[in-house]
Amino acid sequence: MAISLQKGGNVNLSKEAPGLKKIVIGxxxxxxxxxxxxxxxxxxxxxxxxxxxxxxxxxxxFYNNLKSxxxxxxxxxxxxTGGGDGDDEKVxxxxxxxxxxxxxIAVCVTIHQAEERKQNFGQVGKAYMRCLNGDGNAEIARFxxxxxxxVETAMIFGEIYRxxxxxxxxxxxxxxxxxxGPLARSFGVNA
Amino acid sequence: MTPLLKGQRLPLANILSxxxxxxxxxxxxxxxxxxCFALDAADKLVDESYMTFFxxxxxxxxxxxxxxxxxxxxxxxxxxxxxxxxxxxxIAMSIDGEGNxxxxxxxxxxxxxHASYAFSKADFENEKAVMLAELYRKDSQWRLMIVGxxxxxxxxxxxxxxxxxxxxxxxxxxxxxxxxxxxISLEKRVEKEAPQLINLVKKATTSLEKVGLGSHKAKVxxxxxxxxxxxxxxxxxxxxxxxxxxxxxxxxxxxxxxIDVFLFGKNVHQPVxxxxxxxxxxxxxxxxTYPLEGDTRYGLAMEAVRKFYVPANNGQAATQVSPxxxxxxxxxxxxxxxxxxSFTEKQLKWASFEPIFWQFMGIGKGRKSKxxxxxxxxxxxxxxxxxxxxxxxxxxxxxxxxxxxxxxELSDDxxxxxxxxxxxxxxxxxxxxxxxx
Numbered sequence: 001m002a003i004s005l006q007k008g009g010n011v012n013l014s015k016e017a018p019g020l021k022k023i024v025i026g027x028x029x030x031x032x033x034x035x036x037x038x039x040x041x042x043x044x045x046x047x048x049x050x051x052x053x054x055x056x057x058x059x060x061x062f063y064n065n066l067k068s069x070x071x072x073x074x075x076x077x078x079x080x081t082g083g084g085d086g087d088d089e090k091v092x093x094x095x096x097x098x099x100x101x102x103x104x105i106a107v108c109v110t111i112h113q114a115e116e117r118k119q120n121f122g123q124v125g126k127a128y129m130r131c132l133n134g135d136g137n138a139e140i141a142r143f144x145x146x147x148x149x150x151v152e153t154a155m156i157f158g159e160i161y162r163x164x165x166x167x168x169x170x171x172x173x174x175x176x177x178x179x180x181g182p183l184a185r186s187f188g189v190n191a
Numbered sequence: 192m193t194p195l196l197k198g199q200r201l202p203l204a205n206i207l208s209x210x211x212x213x214x215x216x217x218x219x220x221x222x223x224x225x226x227c228f229a230l231d232a233a234d235k236l237v238d239e240s241y242m243t244f245f246x247x248x249x250x251x252x253x254x255x256x257x258x259x260x261x262x263x264x265x266x267x268x269x270x271x272x273x274x275x276x277x278x279x280x281x282i283a284m285s286i287d288g289e290g291n292x293x294x295x296x297x298x299x300x301x302x303x304x305h306a307s308y309a310f311s312k313a314d315f316e317n318e319k320a321v322m323l324a325e326l327y328r329k330d331s332q333w334r335l336m337i338v339g340x341x342x343x344x345x346x347x348x349x350x351x352x353x354x355x356x357x358x359x360x361x362x363x364x365x366x367x368x369x370x371x372x373x374x375i376s377l378e379k380r381v382e383k384e385a386p387q388l389i390n391l392v393k394k395a396t397t398s399l400e401k402v403g404l405g406s407h408k409a410k411v412x413x414x415x416x417x418x419x420x421x422x423x424x425x426x427x428x429x430x431x432x433x434x435x436x437x438x439x440x441x442x443x444x445x446x447x448x449x450i451d452v453f454l455f456g457k458n459v460h461q462p463v464x465x466x467x468x469x470x471x472x473x474x475x476x477x478x479x480t481y482p483l484e485g486d487t488r489y490g491l492a493m494e495a496v497r498k499f500y501v502p503a504n505n506g507q508a509a510t511q512v513s514p515x516x517x518x519x520x521x522x523x524x525x526x527x528x529x530x531x532x533s534f535t536e537k538q539l540k541w542a543s544f545e546p547i548f549w550q551f552m553g554i555g556k557g558r559k560s561k562x563x564x565x566x567x568x569x570x571x572x573x574x575x576x577x578x579x580x581x582x583x584x585x586x587x588x589x590x591x592x593x594x595x596x597x598x599x600e601l602s603d604d605x606x607x608x609x610x611x612x613x614x615x616x617x618x619x620x621x622x623x624x625x626x627x628x
Contacts (some may be wrong), residue, residue: 034340035340035342035343035344122337
């Protein structure tokens, strides 16, 4: 059963779904119906050490680096318009393959060229980010970006993190000033 | 006042003390119209009666009211009385006439006493109609959102966006509404500038709607005979009154509310525009400038009219169609026969390839009179006009003719009906031959 998470809330994935192996982060939005530049939302994930930084740039998973070297995190590829049914972009995390030195995986969403295109999440129709159990696709957490992050252009959606031998998910829902580049740099990526 | 950004959401439950709120809109740099669309859960217009704007200033439930004071347009909402089917109220702005959002300077949307959104042309591109803001239900509470997005295709595109399966029908409604808006604004002008014309415009409207020309557009031209025999009619004011009736028709056909008046006798004079502001003593002044003359030359007048509206043909022979978007309705008034009959025939034949319709009216006695008393007369003052009406060798039948004993013989309704007796048919023919596009 899906747990509705509030900002800052967390869920013990290993307890909620014993034997949980995979997590799917889904990002979806409606294509722009009005005239003007398309809304292009990008999902990204960061494999982070205990200090909150990546080991190397290859730990930054996004549309130009679809798979981590260890194979634990995979990005479904770039959707530049929001067209199509269901989640428009997906990030898959195989918990069993995450290297021991990785303490957490941050999952984020940014609007491509938000500043140039003068866009924010509030302008995008039905934008959301959600976290699913990779086995059976039960929804664990969901953020309505259009409503809750309306004036933001980048957001740290949540973190999948280790708590001893278990995995937890924390819903962060925190806006971030700047685009994908600055966000990646904040995690130690030399982008 | 909280400043709001494009895309920003504002829950109203904590702000409003009851279910009422007011949103004020203003724009500088270009005229614009504001409208409010009530949408259902599928984001479709619930029905046409829930498009609130100045010509339909209240929703059926009374929960949405439009008002305008000087440069400020306002929507007042009583959210509690709205039907539950309404999930979203979109406030839109459409640019009046030509141009798009680049024609404006700046504008504001103000949730009265609470929050405001300021925009300028830099926030937009070439949109002609934009959604400025919307009130919507979220978790059974109302929220305000600043939208700031729109369509280059204007209101049509906007309504299509809200229309779903009614997409094909809705734009026509909007076009009708746009025509209505134009009419309303012209009627407002008539009321202010020439109140004596109000009833005439209404009667003309009725006659036009009967023949399906309620939103038809055309230039209207009045050609007046100033031969000496017309003197009495000018003096009595009968011509002035008649000209006002044609001006009223012009107000319906022509959004600038003006008609072009040509005077002819021995000579033909450059047209003078008769409009709402100068209509009062127009004919008297015209006759003062161009006193009555000693001859009647239809052909000369027709040549001048053709030159004026179809400059490419320059009044010369024409054997090929001159396609145009906007037709010209010529009201040609005379009280006698012409001295240039063969030239007149040529002119009418050549003009049959042009987007000009000629409505002749003879003042005197004739066979084509509506008055039975006059019909009984065997003789006619206008044998030539009767012949002209049936003239062979034309591309299409481009003329109609009737006679009256006096310009005010017919009631206004009868006159307008008569003026529209052959014109609709001519439009069809002209379209089929590519004269009208």
